[in-house]
Every structure is written in C-alpha cells, then in structure tokens.
Amino acid sequence: MLFGHGDDIATCEVPIVGNFSSNVWYDGYVADLQNVVSEALTDITSYPEPDARSLRMLLAEVNGVALPNVLVSNGAIEAIYLIAQAWRKSRSLVVVPTFSEYEDACRIHEHELLFLNEDDFVGVIPDVADMVWICNPNNPTGRVWTRNQLLQLLEANPDKLFVIDQSYATFCTEELLHATDVLDYSNLIIIGSLTKCYAIPGIRVGYVVSAADNVAQLLQVRIPWSVNTIAVAVAKHFIVNGDKYPLPLVRWLTQKEQLCEQLAAIDFVEVLPSETPFFLLRLKRGNAAQLKQYLIKEYGLLIRNASNFRGLNASYVRISPQDDAINQKLVNALKQWKP
Amino acid sequence: MLFGHGDDIATCEVPIVGNFSSNVWYDGYVADLQNVVSEALTDITSYPEPDARSLRMLLAEVNGVALPNVLVSNGAIEAIYLIAQAWRKSRSLVVVPTFSEYEDACRIHEHELLFLNEDDFVGVIPDVADMVWICNPNNPTGRVWTRNQLLQLLEANPDKLFVIDQSYATFCTEELLHATDVLDYSNLIIIGSLTKCYAIPGIRVGYVVSAADNVAQLLQVRIPWSVNTIAVAVAKHFIVNGDKYPLPLVRWLTQKEQLCEQLAAIDFVEVLPSETPFFLLRLKRGNAAQLKQYLIKEYGLLIRNASNFRGLNASYVRISPQDDAINQKLVNALKQWKP
Numbered sequence: 001m002l003f004g005h006g007d008d009i010a011t012c013e014v015p016i017v018g019n020f021s022s023n024v025w026y027d028g029y030v031a032d033l034q035n036v037v038s039e040a041l042t043d044i045t046s047y048p049e050p051d052a053r054s055l056r057m058l059l060a061e062v063n064g065v066a067l068p069n070v071l072v073s074n075g076a077i078e079a080i081y082l083i084a085q086a087w088r089k090s091r092s093l094v095v096v097p098t099f100s101e102y103e104d105a106c107r108i109h110e111h112e113l114l115f116l117n118e119d120d121f122v123g124v125i126p127d128v129a130d131m132v133w134i135c136n137p138n139n140p141t142g143r144v145w146t147r148n149q150l151l152q153l154l155e156a157n158p159d160k161l162f163v164i165d166q167s168y169a170t171f172c173t174e175e176l177l178h179a180t181d182v183l184d185y186s187n188l189i190i191i192g193s194l195t196k197c198y199a200i201p202g203i204r205v206g207y208v209v210s211a212a213d214n215v216a217q218l219l220q221v222r223i224p225w226s227v228n229t230i231a232v233a234v235a236k237h238f239i240v241n242g243d244k245y246p247l248p249l250v251r252w253l254t255q256k257e258q259l260c261e262q263l264a265a266i267d268f269v270e271v272l273p274s275e276t277p278f279f280l281l282r283l284k285r286g287n288a289a290q291l292k293q294y295l296i297k298e299y300g301l302l303i304r305n306a307s308n309f310r311g312l313n314a315s316y317v318r319i320s321p322q323d324d325a326i327n328q329k330l331v332n333a334l335k336q337w338k339p
Numbered sequence: 340m341l342f343g344h345g346d347d348i349a350t351c352e353v354p355i356v357g358n359f360s361s362n363v364w365y366d367g368y369v370a371d372l373q374n375v376v377s378e379a380l381t382d383i384t385s386y387p388e389p390d391a392r393s394l395r396m397l398l399a400e401v402n403g404v405a406l407p408n409v410l411v412s413n414g415a416i417e418a419i420y421l422i423a424q425a426w427r428k429s430r431s432l433v434v435v436p437t438f439s440e441y442e443d444a445c446r447i448h449e450h451e452l453l454f455l456n457e458d459d460f461v462g463v464i465p466d467v468a469d470m471v472w473i474c475n476p477n478n479p480t481g482r483v484w485t486r487n488q489l490l491q492l493l494e495a496n497p498d499k500l501f502v503i504d505q506s507y508a509t510f511c512t513e514e515l516l517h518a519t520d521v522l523d524y525s526n527l528i529i530i531g532s533l534t535k536c537y538a539i540p541g542i543r544v545g546y547v548v549s550a551a552d553n554v555a556q557l558l559q560v561r562i563p564w565s566v567n568t569i570a571v572a573v574a575k576h577f578i579v580n581g582d583k584y585p586l587p588l589v590r591w592l593t594q595k596e597q598l599c600e601q602l603a604a605i606d607f608v609e610v611l612p613s614e615t616p617f618f619l620l621r622l623k624r625g626n627a628a629q630l631k632q633y634l635i636k637e638y639g640l641l642i643r644n645a646s647n648f649r650g651l652n653a654s655y656v657r658i659s660p661q662d663d664a665i666n667q668k669l670v671n672a673l674k675q676w677k678p
Binding site: 001002003005007009010019022024028030033034037038040041042043044045046047048049050051053054074075077078081101108199200201202203204219221222223224225226228229230231 | 340341342344346348349358361363367369372373376377379380381382383384385386387388389390392393413414416417420440447538539540541542543558559560561562563564565567568569570
C-alpha cells in the first residue's frame with residue numbers, strides 16, 4: 001500500500017506542530033548523526049555492499065546469531081515483501097487488525113489469505129494455514145503476545161512458518177522472542193527495525209533473523225544495494241552506540257497514561273487499552289476522517305485515521321503520544337470538537 | 340544477482356588505488372553534498388514520501404512529462420525488478436551481452452527468456468517475444484542504438500513492450516530516445532539513473548518514464564518509502580543544479596582513446612570498440628579471474644571480471660577509464676603480466 005499510512009505530513013496543507021500519526025519515538029538524535037553522515041558521504045562514489053554485509057555481520061553479532069542468519073532490508077517493509085515473495089502462493093493467516101502491508105504483500109505474491117481477529121487468536125492455528133503473520137507488539141492495537149505464548153505456538157506447529165514482526169520490540173516491557181530463538185525453531189522468521197526506537201524512519205533500515213536456509217531463500221530474491229551507504233552508516237552508529245540511545249520507555253508510557261486519562265474523560269471518546277505507547281481511540285460520534293481534517297486545519301495536529309486497518313472501521317484513530325505540552329494540545333483540541 | 344557485479348571493493352583484501360571496475364564517472368562531487376545532506380538529516384525523524392513524490396514531480400518537469408509518467412526507484416535496479424514483476428510471466432527477449440539483472444529479474448518473475456546477441460540484433464524482433472530489454476548504451480559493450488533505430492522498432496512492434504535502460508544516457512554522443520517519446524509510444528518504458536553521471540552509486544536513485552498506465556501498474560507493486568530522505572535530497576540537488584555538474588564526456592572519451600591505444604599495443608590484449616568511456620578487453624592468453632587477482636594483489640587495481648555476462652566468457656574484462664595517471668598504472672601493470 002503506497003498511500004494511506006500515517007506520517008503523511010507532506011500531503012498536509014498547513015504546518016504540522018504535533019504529529020501523533022506515526023508510531024516512532026518522538027525525540028530523535030539528529031545532531032549526533034551529522035558527523036556520521038558527513039563521513040559516510042565520502043564513500044558514496046562507490047556502490048554500497050550489495051547485501052550490506054558489514055551491517056549484517058554487526059547485527060548477527062549483537063543478536064547472538066551468525067551472518068547467514070541475518071538479512072538487511074530497506075526498512076522492515078522490504079523484508080515483508082521479500083518474505084511474501086520467497087514463500088509465494090502460501091496460505092497465510094494474518095492476525096488482525098494489523099499493519100496492512102502483510103496482507104498487501106501476500107496478495108501481490110498470490111497467497112491465499114485468512115484473517116483472525118487478535119481477540120479470537122488464542123493459539124490455535126487453522127490447519128489450512130501454512131504461514132502465520134503476527135506483529136508483536138501489534139500495530140495498531142498495542143497488543144503483546146509473550147515469548148512463552150509464541151514458543152508454544154512454534155513448538156505445536158512445526159510445519160507452519162511464523163513471521164513475527166518485532167519492529168516495536170522496544171515499545172513494551174514484556175519479554176518477547178529472542179533473536180537466538182531462530183536457532184531452535186526453523187519455522188520462525190523475526191523481522192526487526194531500527195526505525196521506531198531510534199526515530200529514523202527517513203533512513204530505511206530493517207532486518208530479518210531466521211534459520212540460514214530461510215535467509216538464503218530470501219537472498220535469492222533480494223535486489224542488490226537496496227540499503228544505501230548512508231543508511232548503513234547510520235544503522236551501524238546506533239547499534240555500536242546503543243547504550244547512548246536507550247528508549248525512555250517508562251517515561252513515554254507515563255506520558256501515555258496521562259494522555260489517555262484525559263482523553264477518556266471526553267464523552268465521545270473511547271480509549272482502547274494497549275501495552276505500547278501508541279493506542280487506538282474509538283469515536284462514539286463523528287468519524288476518523290472528519291476528526292483528522294479538523295485537527296490538521298484548526299490546530300496543525302496530525303493523527304492516524306485508522307479506518308483502513310482490516311477489522312477496524314471509520315470510527316478508529318491511532319495516537320502515538322508526544323511530549324506533555326503537545327499531548328495537551330490534542331486534548332484541548334478534542335474537547336473543542338463538535339462531531 | 341546479489342554478488343558478482345563490479346565495484347566489489349569491500350571484498351578486496353588490499354587497499355584499492357585504482358578502480359576500473361564500475362562504470363561510474365570517476366570524479367565525484369562529495370564536497371558539494373555536505374550541506375545538502377546535513378539539511379536533509381533534520382527530516383529523517385519523519386517517513387520519506389512513500390513514492391518520493393516531490394522528486395517524481397521534479398523529474399517529470401525536467402523530462403517534459405507529467406507526474407503520472409514517472410516512478411522513482413531505489414536505483415535503476417529496483418525499477419528493473421518492478422517491471423519484471425508487473426509484467427510477470429512475459430516472454431522476454433534480452434539483447435546480450437548485457438547487465439545481468441534483466442535476465443535475473445525476469446527469471447525470478449517467471450518470464451520465458453530469449454536471448455539475441457547484439458551483433459545479430461538488426462531490428463527484427465522474434466514474433467514470440469512480448470517484451471524486449473535493451474540497455475542503451477549497452478553495458479558492458481558500450482554499443483549504442485540511435486533514437487531513430489529504436490523509434491522504428493517501437494513503431495513496427497506496437498504489441499511488444501520495450502524496456503530501454505538509459506542509465507548510461509550521458510555516456511555517449513549519439514541522440515538517444517527522449518523521455519517525451521513515451522507520450523507517443525505506450526509500448527515504451529525508459530529507465531534512468533542518477534548514479535553514473537553524478538557518481539553517486541552509494542545513494543541509490545533511479546527512475547522510470549513511461550505511459551501513465553504503465554507507471555500505474557508499477558506503482559501497484561512498488562513498496563512505500565524505498566528511496567530514503569537523504570537520497571531524495573541528493574537527487575533533487577543534482578537535478579536542480581544540473582548545469583553545475585556536466586559530465587566532461589569529451590575529456591573522458593579522450594582519456595579512454597589514449598588508454599585503449601596503449602592497451603591495444605600489448606600482445607595478449609584485444610580492445611573491443613565501444614561508444615562509451617567503458618569498454619571490453621578480450622585476453623588472448625590467461626583469463627579474467629587470474630588477471631583480476633593479479634592486479635588487485637600486485638597493484639591495488641580493480642577491474643571487472645566480465646566472464647559472467649551471458650555471451651562472454653572467461654577471457655573478458657571490462658574497463659572504465661580513470662584519470663591519466665591511474666590509467667597509466669593499469670597499462671604498466673598489464674605489461675608486466677605473464678599469463
């Protein structure tokens with residue numbers, strides 16, 4: 001899906017002063033990257049490594065796996081499409097509502113699609129499915145399945161391939177799957193992303209960790225050079241200096257709780273529970289498209305119209321909390337809305 | 340093909356002092372990009388435009404076409420794979436020897452493949468083909484088909500789709516197809532690249548110009564955000580300031596002629612004619628793999644072993660001329676080789 005995602009700032013006709021539309025840590029580290037990028041520039045007259053080899057090695061090292069267990073991709077999105085392509089025409093179960101790209105990638109690569117609502121997903125996979133796509137923590141709901149729950153699934157279904165997208169791994173306090181679990185379960189593909197926790201969606205680096213055979217299958221359909229020289233350098237900087245950039249999750253979750261409390265007090269708003277900073281609102285009056293336009297036009301605030309997530313409808317919006325001052329603007333603006 | 344291309348510096352065990360292996364203008368403009376990239380960095384906490392919209396618009400403008408005629412891709416390579424995917428299972432004729440990715444992309448997307456040597460390609464397309472892939476100027480041979488020759492082909496074969504890769508458009512003096520020709524021929528897809536003339540292979544920006552219907556078909560399978568924020572900014576800089584960065588083709592071709600003259604005087608070397616700076620050598624003794632290793636190990640010079648181009652064999656190497664001093668090193672090194 002090329003259009004219809006959040007963070008659609010470029011299409012807004014007024015300046016955006018608060019952007020709740022993208023599930024990305026709201027405070028970036030741009031200043032620290034100036035030198036990194038400036039140095040990397042001297043290498044752009046050469047091609048990048050075709051498979052971002054040095055970054056693969058680094059990711060393998062920090063994840064406790066080997067080079068053949070890792071693939072580097074142009075954001076998690078390229079990983080999703082490569083997986084759908086490499087296992088073309090599978091029967092894919094997608095746990096919804098979720099990131100729409102699993103479904104889109106599967107459709108393009110002629111999978112048969114089955115959907116199961118996350119509320120009904122209690123660990124029993126329909127026999128007919130041979131692949132299962134789970135976003136964990138889930139976007140847009142912020143639902144989390146624990147490592148133990150997922151290990152049981154992997155154990156009980158050795159003939160089904162599980163794609164677990166952990167792009168939001170750092171956004172919850174639960175124990176999730178470890179990268180090293182792929183060494184025990186050849187039916188497990190973990191997707192990771194550097195976008196969310198380091199606030200670098202403009203850079204585009206994602207990765208896959210899986211059994212070497214699975215990664216080899218993906219490499220067969222991966223185009224060369226898809227992660228550019230600058231992206232490789234930025235990714236390495238964050239991985240090597242990860243200690244300097246811990247996501248302040250506790251603070252962010254506190255800000256979220258305060259925001260949710262105020263929003264819940266508004267009569268036409270239902271706040272849905274989530275285990276992540278981002279969460280869904282259900283509007284009891286009016287709809288998401290109207291609210292989005294109102295907030296852009298009147299306040300320069302951008303939210304995610306979540307009506308295009310399968311399983312949701314025109315009443316849903318997704319909110320990724322910002323700092324307290326900006327959150328307060330959203331609360332005040334919503335209080336003024338007359339749907 | 341992930342591995343086996345030129346510019347494989349990262350895999351060399353000694354420092355490379357002369358890189359003849361990549362068909363890229365040898366003098367870059369890195370210093371001019373520091374400010375561009377530094378400014379673009381402030382935007383990386385947001386997602387890039389999903390389709391690099393503002394760059395699409397700029398490319399449309401400078402090419403005399405409209406936005407719906409243009410697609411921006413992660414290098415020409417993403418364009419090649421998207422085209423093969425969107426016209427999946429076609430019967431594709433590839434004019435060889437040529438860039439191996441046309442064949443690889445077609446194979447992955449289950450095309451039937453036909454090959455025709457460029458020497459035998461006199462403008463008659465086998466009836467059975469419904470797509471034709473031509474690199475013009477051709478890599479690795481430097482052969483050029485003129486605009487008139489190609490317009491005749493387009494005219495005579497309205498039911499066949501022509502993919503003309505003009506990544507090396509600025510590398511020859513012949514008149515090639517104009518971007519606006521796509522407005523007259525709906526069976527024409529032109530691929531372009533910013534990599535070669537601006538010496539930015541590390542950045543990854545390519546594009547497609549074609550009839551709006553064709554571009555729409557490509558957009559349906561294109562992943563969002565595949566060209567990152569930095570790449571968009573760098574591409575815009577070169578397009579807006581193109582006048583500042585003219586490729587000094589006449590000088591480069593002169594350097595090439597001088598290099599070829601000296602190489603041709605070496606008894607085991609045959610220099611093949613080309614209309615571009617890059618050209619092929621055929622070794623009458625020894626082979627390309629041996630020569631490549633010798634040049635790396637003894638002189639830190641990197642050439643392209645061209646034996647993996649369909650239609651060539653172990654005797655071929657491809658050379659992209661550098662400045663006179665480095666070219667002289669290659670000549671001297673070759674003179675010392677005892678195959």
